[in-house]
Amino acid sequence: MSLMKKRWLVLSVLVIIIIAATVFLMSRRSAYRLAELHTGIEISERIKIADFQDEWYPNGDGETLIVFDLDESQLNEIERSCISQEYESLPIKDELPDHTIYQYINKTDSIGYYHFKQEGNDKRDYLLVVLDKASSRFYVYYAIY
Amino acid sequence: MTSGSNSSVGGGWDPFGWMNIGWTRKTGPSNDWIYSSVSNSSVNRYTGERIDHNSDKERYNEVSDATQLEYNYWMSGDILNIHITGTKSSPVANTTNNGGRQYLDIPYFEDGSSLTFGKDFARDLQSYYENGKGVDYVISKRRLYDIYNAAVKGNGFNWSRAESLGNNMYSVPMNLYNTDYHYSFGRASMTYYVNPSNGLRIPTGFYDEWNLDPKPWGTRSFPAETVTRYYNWRLNGENFIIRYP
Numbered sequence: 001m002s003l004m005k006k007r008w009l010v011l012s013v014l015v016i017i018i019i020a021a022t023v024f025l026m027s028r029r030s031a032y033r034l035a036e037l038h039t040g041i042e043i044s045e046r047i048k049i050a051d052f053q054d055e056w057y058p059n060g061d062g063e064t065l066i067v068f069d070l071d072e073s074q075l076n077e078i079e080r081s082c083i084s085q086e087y088e089s090l091p092i093k094d095e096l097p098d099h100t101i102y103q104y105i106n107k108t109d110s111i112g113y114y115h116f117k118q119e120g121n122d123k124r125d126y127l128l129v130v131l132d133k134a135s136s137r138f139y140v141y142y143a144i145y
Numbered sequence: 146m147t148s149g150s151n152s153s154v155g156g157g158w159d160p161f162g163w164m165n166i167g168w169t170r171k172t173g174p175s176n177d178w179i180y181s182s183v184s185n186s187s188v189n190r191y192t193g194e195r196i197d198h199n200s201d202k203e204r205y206n207e208v209s210d211a212t213q214l215e216y217n218y219w220m221s222g223d224i225l226n227i228h229i230t231g232t233k234s235s236p237v238a239n240t241t242n243n244g245g246r247q248y249l250d251i252p253y254f255e256d257g258s259s260l261t262f263g264k265d266f267a268r269d270l271q272s273y274y275e276n277g278k279g280v281d282y283v284i285s286k287r288r289l290y291d292i293y294n295a296a297v298k299g300n301g302f303n304w305s306r307a308e309s310l311g312n313n314m315y316s317v318p319m320n321l322y323n324t325d326y327h328y329s330f331g332r333a334s335m336t337y338y339v340n341p342s343n344g345l346r347i348p349t350g351f352y353d354e355w356n357l358d359p360k361p362w363g364t365r366s367f368p369a370e371t372v373t374r375y376y377n378w379r380l381n382g383e384n385f386i387i388r389y390p
Contacts, residue, residue, distance in 0.1 A: 029366060037363050056366035057322050060357065060373035061331025098318055099308045121384070122354045124334065144365070145318075145332045145353060 029054055031066045035140045038064075039115070039129050041081040047074050050137065061144055067104065068138040075136050079113070082131050087113035090132070097124040100141055105132050119144065267328030270355055274382035282387045284351060289389045292326060293335065293348040299323030302335075313339045314349065333387075356384035 031052040035043045048069040056062030070078065090112040092101070111133040119125040122145055130139040273282050284292075296302055296319045307317040315337055321330045336350035357377040362370060 023367065029363075034363075054366070055320075056369035057320065057327070057331035058369060058372050059328075059331040060360075060365060060369050061320070062365060062369060063332070098306055098316075100306055100318075103305060119360075120356075120358055122356070142364070143332075144360070145334070 031068075034064055034142075035066050035068070035138075038127055038140050038142055039081075040085065041078060043068070044074065044077075047138075063143040064140070065100070065142075066140040070136045070138055072136075075131075075133065078131055078138055079133070082113040082115075085115070087115045087129070087131070090114055090130070092116065092128075092130075096128065097126055098143075100143070101128055101130060101139060104137070104139060105130060105135070109134055263325045264328050266326070270329050270387070271380065273385060274355060274357075275380055277383070277385050279383035279385050282355070282385055284387060284389045286389070289348055289351050292321070292330075292333075292351060293337075295324035295326055296321060296335070310336065313341055315339065330387075351387070351389040353387045354384060355387055358384070 031049050031054075032043045032045050032047075034054065035041070049066070050069045051065065051067035053063070053065040055064075068074075090105075090110050091108055092114050094116045096116070109132055112131045114131070115127070115129040117127045119127065124143065124145045126143060128139070128141045130141075131137075132139065270282070299321065301319045301321055301324060303318045303320075307315045309315055317335055317337065318332060319335050320332045321327055330353055333351065333353035335348055335352075337346045337348045339346055357373055357380065359374045359377055360370060364370070365373065
């Protein structure tokens, strides 16, 4: 094999490795990274994950649901972030497109904060973030239909 | 016409609660017509499934209200399998409870609607995206029932998230990922009526928006965002709503 061919081979292998590594890194989806992406709140990896569902389909539809269990200091820290980001107080006053969150909290829960944001024109596409102080849980739910 | 030869015929109830008339394997010369018929006095309607060596599994949507179904096929290859099912359902929708799953017998509707499946239906929707100018796409009742059955079969309903709309009507999110419709829909919403006398569900409505809107990277999974952006780049069209009624 000529020197030129060897160089091309090495270069090709390097490019493939770089592309594969990029795809791998971009495909990594941790609950902490996603929660930070959606809320803008720094989520310590010491916080316990109670539930994490992240299902996406090839046509772009899907949903992410993350539930964190908080101890007292974590609760206080996230509460400060919610207040600084001007979250609304519970209970949820917005008309939600579906009842997903009410599998976890009661409609009447009134101790805590929430943030609701509709995405695009489809009213079923939305982000909902809830800090429920009664259960010391932090919920992040994002859905696209 | 050439009659071909049968290599196997079975029977029994299939998972849809329909009578399985049997698998018929036809072999014949290439590029010739295959003609055959099936009859069974216990059924009054037939649907079928065709598989050939050139394409994916494909249901054909021929429906007959006779006790005998006759069919013709143009043979482009060497083997054609035809799976015939029949049902005694009346023209009014019935629900069959089979193994804890509720399937609908799909009645023969007089509206002349025909069903395409799998990739063909997805291509119809893609074409509508490019040419429909954003006008709502209204599916037929047969399509509604077929989507319902597909979602039941693919465990696509999130029953725990069903929301009451009053008067025994409910709205439920669904995904069609494990069905023939996965090229066409990801998630969608269906409304249904629960018959208070027997608890059986009858779908009454369907809603989804067909769009290829990109989102910020990281919002969707990387493959989902990549595919969405690819088709957004490739196709030039307008978002539209798919609904029933």
